[in-house]
Amino acid sequence: MTTTHYAQAFTKDQCVVGLRVAVNILEKWQASSEQACRILRISRSTYTRAKQRDAEWSVGLDSDQMQRISFVLNIHAALRLVFDNPENVYGFPAMANNNDFFNGRTPLEIMSQGDMISLYETFRRIDVLRGSQW
Template sequence: MTPALSAQALTKDECVTGLRTVLGILEKWQATSDQACRILRISRSTYTRAKQRETNWSVSLDSDQLQRISLVLNIHGALRLIFDNPENVYGFAAMPNENEFFNGHAPLEIMARGDMISLYETFRRIDALRGAQW
């Protein structure tokens, strides 16, 4: 996993770009708006404004929110390495998983609990599928 980004290291425009990119991924994973807001710890109004693609809109994200964006991007990257077809890359997160950690729940459900541990552990379990050693 890449090191956590500091909030000072990114401009507001870069925050918007990262947020919109991750919202696009979450949408392809079939996340609801409520799930996306919990996963990224953003408000409904921030979610709505990011989805509207206003050109003059900007947002400041704190280090926790940037870490969440990083984890979603890393999960997406791991899924792209594991699977060849887009159906699995984008469908895996919504599929029930019998792995002990997921216990029959979809990874998306676990991530949408909203706590950092669930998001991080989801990343670790998916990353391990590609052979990552922890």
């Protein structure tokens, strides 16, 4: 017996919308373009196109890239639940953190290492801050 795994297919429109939202959040978090590209695993040209709000374009992203976008959106949602003020919602990812996991580094530094484990572990540490508010 064989098991066939089907990857979730996303439309190019869904990819564009998700990518633009994630890029917008990363910019508000003060991520450099290099950090954003590593976090989302996209090219510099795709990042530049995603920032051009009025440009008509389409992009296909794989499930890894869409999962990275999901982590960015979920981290943002957790920060919005934890903090009442925009300065902390958008500033926290760029702040040095002395938690054992971060060890004086910023969440952006950890996430921009580019591997999925660093992104997931950053999400997990931030998600814990919200407690059981979901």
